[in-house]
Amino acid sequence: MLTKIGEVIESNTTEFTVECYELYTMPPLGSLVRTADAPVEIYGIVCQAGTASIEPGRRPIARGKDETSEAAVYQSNPQLTKLLRSEFRVLVAGHRSDGKIYQYLPSVPAHIHSFIHLCSSKEVKEFSQSFDFLSILTSTRLPISIEDVIAATLREMSRTQTDPHAFLIAGGKSLTSILGSDYQRLKTILMRLRQ
Amino acid sequence: MEPQTNKILGIVTAGSVEKGVEVRLDSAASVEDMVVGRYVTIDGKKRRFFGMVTDISLGVTDQEIAIAPPDAADTFTAEVLEGTATYGALHVLPMLTIGGDADSVTEGPQPVKTVPSHFSKVKLASEQDMDLVFGKEDNSRFYIGNPLDMETKLCLNLEELVKRSNGIFGKSGTGKTFLTRLLLIGMLQKSKATNLIFDMHNEYGWAGSSEGGQRTVKALKPLFQSKVAVFTLDEENSRHRGVSTDFVVKIGYDEIEPEDIALLRQTLNLTEPAVEAVYQLRRRFGKDWIQKALEMSDSDETKDLLQQLNIHESTFQNLKRGLGTIRRLPFIVSHAPMNAVEGLLQYLERGVNVVLEFGRYRDTTTYMLVANMLARRIYNHYQQRMEASMAGNVTPPAPLVITIEEAHKFLNREIAGYTIFGTIAREMRKYNVTLLVVDQRPSAIDEEVMSQLGTKITCLLDNERDIDAVLAGVSGKNDLKTVLARLASKQQALIFGHAVPMPVAFRPRDWGTEESYKEFTHGGDAMKQAEKDIKDLFE
Ligand SMILES: Nc1ncnc2c1ncn2[C@@H]1O[C@H](COP(=O)(O)OP(=O)(O)OP(=O)(O)O)[C@@H](O)[C@H]1O
Ligand SMILES: [Mg+2]
Numbered sequence: 001m002l003t004k005i006g007e008v009i010e011s012n013t014t015e016f017t018v019e020c021y022e023l024y025t026m027p028p029l030g031s032l033v034r035t036a037d038a039p040v041e042i043y044g045i046v047c048q049a050g051t052a053s054i055e056p057g058r059r060p061i062a063r064g065k066d067e068t069s070e071a072a073v074y075q076s077n078p079q080l081t082k083l084l085r086s087e088f089r090v091l092v093a094g095h096r097s098d099g100k101i102y103q104y105l106p107s108v109p110a111h112i113h114s115f116i117h118l119c120s121s122k123e124v125k126e127f128s129q130s131f132d133f134l135s136i137l138t139s140t141r142l143p144i145s146i147e148d149v150i151a152a153t154l155r156e157m158s159r160t161q162t163d164p165h166a167f168l169i170a171g172g173k174s175l176t177s178i179l180g181s182d183y184q185r186l187k188t189i190l191m192r193l194r195q
Numbered sequence: 196m197e198p199q200t201n202k203i204l205g206i207v208t209a210g211s212v213e214k215g216v217e218v219r220l221d222s223a224a225s226v227e228d229m230v231v232g233r234y235v236t237i238d239g240k241k242r243r244f245f246g247m248v249t250d251i252s253l254g255v256t257d258q259e260i261a262i263a264p265p266d267a268a269d270t271f272t273a274e275v276l277e278g279t280a281t282y283g284a285l286h287v288l289p290m291l292t293i294g295g296d297a298d299s300v301t302e303g304p305q306p307v308k309t310v311p312s313h314f315s316k317v318k319l320a321s322e323q324d325m326d327l328v329f330g331k332e333d334n335s336r337f338y339i340g341n342p343l344d345m346e347t348k349l350c351l352n353l354e355e356l357v358k359r360s361n362g363i364f365g366k367s368g369t370g371k372t373f374l375t376r377l378l379l380i381g382m383l384q385k386s387k388a389t390n391l392i393f394d395m396h397n398e399y400g401w402a403g404s405s406e407g408g409q410r411t412v413k414a415l416k417p418l419f420q421s422k423v424a425v426f427t428l429d430e431e432n433s434r435h436r437g438v439s440t441d442f443v444v445k446i447g448y449d450e451i452e453p454e455d456i457a458l459l460r461q462t463l464n465l466t467e468p469a470v471e472a473v474y475q476l477r478r479r480f481g482k483d484w485i486q487k488a489l490e491m492s493d494s495d496e497t498k499d500l501l502q503q504l505n506i507h508e509s510t511f512q513n514l515k516r517g518l519g520t521i522r523r524l525p526f527i528v529s530h531a532p533m534n535a536v537e538g539l540l541q542y543l544e545r546g547v548n549v550v551l552e553f554g555r556y557r558d559t560t561t562y563m564l565v566a567n568m569l570a571r572r573i574y575n576h577y578q579q580r581m582e583a584s585m586a587g588n589v590t591p592p593a594p595l596v597i598t599i600e601e602a603h604k605f606l607n608r609e610i611a612g613y614t615i616f617g618t619i620a621r622e623m624r625k626y627n628v629t630l631l632v633v634d635q636r637p638s639a640i641d642e643e644v645m646s647q648l649g650t651k652i653t654c655l656l657d658n659e660r661d662i663d664a665v666l667a668g669v670s671g672k673n674d675l676k677t678v679l680a681r682l683a684s685k686q687q688a689l690i691f692g693h694a695v696p697m698p699v700a701f702r703p704r705d706w707g708t709e710e711s712y713k714e715f716t717h718g719g720d721a722m723k724q725a726e727k728d729i730k731d732l733f734e
Contacts, residue, residue: 172275173222183259183280187272194271 004115006088008035011110014140015091016044018116023081024051026088027118030152032127033090035114040097042110043119043127044090047142047149051086060084090116091140091149093133103132121160128157128167131174138178147185150175151192168193204229205285207237207315215249215288215674216310218317222278226251232343232678232700234320234328235287239311242292245304245320245328245697249674250286287317288674290697293327304328304696322347328696337381340703343687349701353378353386356650356694357594360620360630362602364637364665365654368407370686371633372398374652374703375598378631379415380715383422383548388594390548390631391539391573393566395557395600400425400550401438405707412707415550418716424542426535428526428565429554442538444551446565447531448485448522453477455568456517458614462560463517468510475504486529489518524561536572543573543595563604570597571615574628581626595628602632603639611641620644638664650692655682671698 005025010017018033020026026049027033035042053060060083064073074080095106119127127133137150154171158164172190179186204224210216216237220226229251237244255261260280265272289311291304304327320328330336330350338348356378363378365371376399382388392399400423402411415423416438424441427433433440453473456463460470473484479500480487491497501511521527542549551569553562577592584591599605599616611617619630621643632648634640638660646668653665662679666672669691678700679689686705691698705711 169271169274172271173279176275176279181257183257183263186280187265190265190272190275194269 002117002120004036005033005118006116008110008112008114008116009087011112011114013092013105013109015047015089016042016110016114017087017089020086020088023084023086026086028152028156030149030154030156032093032119032124032153032157033116034096034119034123035110035116037111037114040095040106040108042092042106042114043094043096043101043133045093045133045137045149045153046088047091047140047146048144049086049088051084054083054085058083091137091142093136094127101127101130103130104136124157124160128160131171134171134174135178138175145188147188148192151189154193201318201321204235204317204319205283207287207311207313207317210287210310212289212307212310215246215286218285218287219254220278220283220285222282224278224283226253226283229283229285230344231681234325234342234345235285235317236293236320236324237287237289237311237315237317239315243294244289244307244311244315245291245293245324246287246289246307247674247678247697248285249288249677252284252286254282254284256280256282285317288671290671291328293324306697329699335385337385338704339377339381340688340701343700343702349690349695349699351381351690351694353381353388357382357386357388357596357629358624359649359693360624360632360647361650361652361692361694362632362634362637362645362648362665363652363654364634364656364661365688366656366658366661367635369654369682369684370688370703371635371654372396372403372600373405373686373706374654374688375399375600375631375633376403376414376706377703378652379548379598380418382596383415383419386594387546388596388629389543389546390596390598391543391570392548392550392598393562393570393600394550394552395562397432397436397552397554399598400552401436410707413712415548418712419548422546423548423550426539426549426551427554428552428556428561432554433552440552441542442533442535444535444538444565445526445528445531445533446535446568448527448529449482450531450534451485451521451564451568454571454613455564456521458563458567458610459517459521459560461609462563463520464513465517466510466513468507469514469517472504472506472510472514475506479504485518485521489515489522491515520560521564524556524564526556526561526565536569536576539569539573540576544592546593559604562601566599567605567614567616570619573597574615574619574626577628578626592627594624596631597628598631598633600633602630602634603636606632606640606644608641611644617641617644620647637661640664642667648692650690650694652688652690653679654686654688655679655684669698 006018006020008016009019027046029046031046033044063077067073092105094101094103140146154168158167161167172193175189176186203221205218205220207216208219231248233248235246257280289307292307293304325347329347332338332350335352335354336350337353338350340349342349363371363375379390382390394400399414401414401416403414405412416425426442426444427440428444430443456473457470476488477484539549580592583589605614605616616630619628645664651665656662666675675698687702689698689700
């Protein structure tokens with residue numbers, strides 16, 4: 001049984017925001033997560049994450065002047081874990097319906113309060129049999145560099161593969177045909193892929 | 196490593212019937228595995244095409260890649276780009292349709308009249324496809340060599356081949372003689388034709404030289420004793436070389452006709468009037484005209500005679516000098532003890548192939564005089580027999596193939612109209628006689644003769660005019676030029692014309708090792724079977 005790591009608190013067709021149940025438990029950039037909204041489960045890629053005060057108006061203040069470590073700060077102020085929350089943003093990368101994975105947008109967005117799971121290696125492997133989702137990612141505009149997100153995604157996925165290098169090459173090739181004439185962009189991503 | 200045949204090499208992206216098609220190489224296929232001259236099949240929607248790779252190129256989807264290529268150390272990027280943003284492209288010339296349409300099913304491979312549609316898959320030609328196109332060794336097909344870089348055998352239907360005159364070309368030392376010997380063996384085994392070989396350099400009878408004379412290789416006689424007779428013009432030389440001969444050719448003055456002299460006009464340095472005088476002397480003196488003319492002394496009688504014949508004194512002197520050259524040829528006698536033509540015919544009619552060695556007499560005068568004289572008489576004989584057979588009373592003679600080296604001597608523009616060889620070449624096979632011309636300077640051969648050659652096999656040529664002469668009138672000439680120019684300097688050739696459904700660059704079979712001899716004589720088994728069949732037929 002998969003454990004849920006958080007739930008959707010904001011959602012539209014192309015992306016959703018997830019609040020983590022525990023502070024600082026957001027998955028790494030580029031991770032594959034999914035909702036458990038039967039009949040359609042929505043897959044997405046973690047594209048941005050952050051931690052901030054629960055109340056927008058109240059900013060945290062520095063508290064560690066007399067402490068020896070960060071951990072000690074939280075120990076001395078147990079209320080902090082309740083005043084702060086970790087969130088992450090997910091780009092929709094596909095969905096599964098009737099047991100089949102489709103790497104294009106689902107017809108309806110995720111519900112608010114949908115539970116979010118981090119996909120297992122097996123599921124990542126299954127999802128990454130196709131690179132069609134890359135074309136959804138490449139056409140997205142984000143406040144952060146999408147090239148970084150794409151590179152992180154492929155790197156994350158490559159860990160589940162028997163031949164990570166071959167996987168990265170294949171992913172790179174798909175990107176090449178998607179980006180076509182945009183050689184500069186391609187180069188930016190490839191630079192972040194090579195080990 | 197030999198790429199697999201069933202693997203898809205790429206897909207067709209553009210093209211035209213005339214220029215051929217562009218094939219985008221699949222990213223899994225490496226350009227470096229491709230070779231120009233390789234055969235491929237293209238699975239069109241309605242028919243299958245058979246073609247040849249004529250060019251291989253590298254392409255980029257974005258010019259920027261060529262301008263700012265990845266770092267040489269960045270193998271990752273290079274690997275990603277390979278086959279996607281950078282790709283290999285093949286230029287393929289579709290040549291045949293093999294299967295798919297009705298004609299090619301019933302009649303075998305057909306010349307192409309269209310191009311495969313967009314994105315048709317291209318594969319290396321399979322063994323079966325190759326057999327379909329290049330033939331399988333059988334009773335009439337002779338294995339002559341292998342298409343370049345391939346195991347497949349190229350097999351020619353020699354029964355078909357000998358129906359027309361053919362040519363073997365290539366610059367000096369490229370393997371013409373070796374190739375000719377191969378074809379002769381083929382004919383000897385797989386066709387009903389008999390061969391007469393004018394062997395100017397003594398390479399076809401007992402032994403030929405190899406590797407620039409450092410080694411000798413067997414020729415036809417030691418391999419096919421009973422099927423080959425060696426005639427010689429130079430008995431002493433044959434004895435000196437320790438080879439036995441079946442017939443010593445002597446030529447009597449009385450056998451030389453004015454036409455024979457007319458041909459030698461240039462080599463003998465005769466003037467135009469001197470040639471005319473020859474005809475007059477022949478009319479006046481009959482068969483013994485040469486003897487008589489040479490005997491004419493500086494007397495008043497002679498002057499009167501010349502005046503009567505309207506031959507100028509200086510013309511006569513010019514002619515006499517020319518005839519003197521002929522008289523000095525050692526095999527010329529006033530009267531030959533045995534008629535060489537009859538001797539030849541006796542062997543040829545029994546189906547024995549004849550090699551006529553010239554011994555030391557390799558000068559142009561001898562070669563042209565003898566080859567032309569003998570060939571003309573033999574041709575006349577075949578002509579009579581064919582006409583008789585058409586009248587319905589006798590069987591036609593078995594086809595005769597006459598091999599001439601240095602063919603341009605007989606077939607150049609000036610004299611092709613007069614020599615018997617010119618006649619044979621132009622008449623095709625009207626009288627069951629065809630030529631196998633072997634030459635290193637095809638541009639010197641009369642265009643009309645060249646155009647009549649059914650099948651041409653050419654080794655490397657480097658003179659532009661020779662290349663043009665050989666490829667004149669062939670479709671896809673430019674592509675073939677590239678192929679021709681890339682042939683190795685030895686033992687590689689391009690064949691095109693009647694005997695093959697499409698041009699093929701190939702490596703002629705090896706000649707000169709014990710195994711090779713064994714393979715050639717072993718091929719005779721089929722022959723023996725054929726002989727047995729014939730025998731059975733009559734019993
Ligand atoms: N099929 C072959 N097998 C083995 N060796 C070959 C073959 N073809 C050519 N060679 C090599 O190439 C050399 C030249 O071949 P060949 O004598 O047939 O040339 P050529 O074209 O007839 O030359 P030339 O114009 O001088 O008569 C041979 O001596 C031999 O070493
Ligand atoms: Mg030769």
